[in-house]
Amino acid sequence: MSFREPHELHKRRWSRNLGLGLVLAIFVSLVFGLTIVKVTQTPIQFPDTQATGDQ
Amino acid sequence: MTDASIQTQGETGEAQFGDYVALLKPRVMSLVVFTALVGLLAAPGSLHPFIAFFAVLCIAIGGGASGALNMWYDADIDRIMKRTAGRPIPSGRVTPNDALAIGLTLSVFSVVMLWLATNWVAAALLAFTIFFYAVVYTIWLKRWTPQNIVIGGAAGAFPPMIGWAAVTGDITLASVLMFGLTFLWAPPHFWALALFMKSDYEAAGVPMLTVTHGRRATRRHILAYTFPLAALAIGLAFTSVGGPIYLAVAVVMNALFVRSLAEADSYKVEKRYFGFSLIYLFLHFGAILAEAALRPWGMGGW
Numbered sequence: 001m002s003f004r005e006p007h008e009l010h011k012r013r014w015s016r017n018l019g020l021g022l023v024l025a026i027f028v029s030l031v032f033g034l035t036i037v038k039v040t041q042t043p044i045q046f047p048d049t050q051a052t053g054d055q
Numbered sequence: 056m057t058d059a060s061i062q063t064q065g066e067t068g069e070a071q072f073g074d075y076v077a078l079l080k081p082r083v084m085s086l087v088v089f090t091a092l093v094g095l096l097a098a099p100g101s102l103h104p105f106i107a108f109f110a111v112l113c114i115a116i117g118g119g120a121s122g123a124l125n126m127w128y129d130a131d132i133d134r135i136m137k138r139t140a141g142r143p144i145p146s147g148r149v150t151p152n153d154a155l156a157i158g159l160t161l162s163v164f165s166v167v168m169l170w171l172a173t174n175w176v177a178a179a180l181l182a183f184t185i186f187f188y189a190v191v192y193t194i195w196l197k198r199w200t201p202q203n204i205v206i207g208g209a210a211g212a213f214p215p216m217i218g219w220a221a222v223t224g225d226i227t228l229a230s231v232l233m234f235g236l237t238f239l240w241a242p243p244h245f246w247a248l249a250l251f252m253k254s255d256y257e258a259a260g261v262p263m264l265t266v267t268h269g270r271r272a273t274r275r276h277i278l279a280y281t282f283p284l285a286a287l288a289i290g291l292a293f294t295s296v297g298g299p300i301y302l303a304v305a306v307v308m309n310a311l312f313v314r315s316l317a318e319a320d321s322y323k324v325e326k327r328y329f330g331f332s333l334i335y336l337f338l339h340f341g342a343i344l345a346e347a348a349l350r351p352w353g354m355g356g357w
Contacts (some may be wrong), residue, residue: 012069019072031107034172037105 208241
């Protein structure tokens with residue numbers, strides 16, 4: 001009773017919307033995974049290790 | 056009755072997700088993934104498995120993007136040819152503008168992500184590949200010269216070189232020869248396809264060699280490519296990616312490849328030759344992969 005019938009457009013585009021949502025979720029997790037790998041492989045260089053000549 | 060007319064109006068261009076995937080030419084993509092992976096694994100040095108996976112994905116998406124751009128530009132001739140009439144744009148499931156947008160977006164994304172994940176050499180090679188296939192081949196040469204296939208094949212030959220560059224960041228003799236293997240393989244492969252699909256290209260007005268110079272000339276061209284291909288394929292055995300397994304495969308496959316050409320012309324023979332050329336390429340790269348896989352145990356290579 002409280003839920004309305006989904007709009008006809010939402011029914012027609014369901015496959016597209018679901019697919020795009022999954023693709024975006026996968027993309028986000030890939031970039032996250034990439035970040036983790038990159039950071040653990042080469043530890044973050046803190047500025048003061050290189051910036052000795054600046055001051 | 057009225058219901059049917061409303062349906063056709065509302066449903067034109069309402070693409071499903073699978074139609075967008077079809078824009079990326081999944082079957083071509085499988086070849087791209089395989090050769091890129093072989094190039095990546097055969098390269099000296101190593102890449103973190105996750106980055107390797109990500110790099111191959113970027114190369115695959117980049118290849119798919121160039122496929123979408125190709126389908127966007129070629130929709131008019133795809134509509135005429137029987138083999139391609141069912142593609143997403145000619146069949147009316149995806150609008151040309153959607154295909155163009157997807158092609159351009161995925162091109163940029165794949166190149167930038169490959170750059171961030173690996174290095175600029177690999178990213179530049181991928182960008183060049185996409186440009187080469189979508190612009191040089193599809194827009195400039197395909198409808199202009201009977202040598203179109205030669206250039207189109209070059210784009211398909213880049214993936215192992217990109218995979219290699221993703222690891223090493225450079226271009227070496229071995230990676231250039233892996234490029235050359237697919238590059239020289241492509242013309243005989245596609246001309247064999249054209250030989251048993253001749254009428255299709257003719258109707259679409261694409262100047263395939265079979266249309267412009269006839270079947271006999273095409274067969275001579277195939278033969279002319281087979282010998283340098285055999286020389287290069289066997290020569291690759293003596294670079295850093297080769298080894299006894301590869302050498303054995305190359306000698307046997309190239310002997311069979313050259314011999315199969317001596318047979319008489321007929322639809323059946325050409326179709327079989329086309330199928331055999333696919334196995335030919337798969338086994339060559341499979342042998343390079345085997346050499347790379349055995350290396351940790353001190354067995355692969357020379």
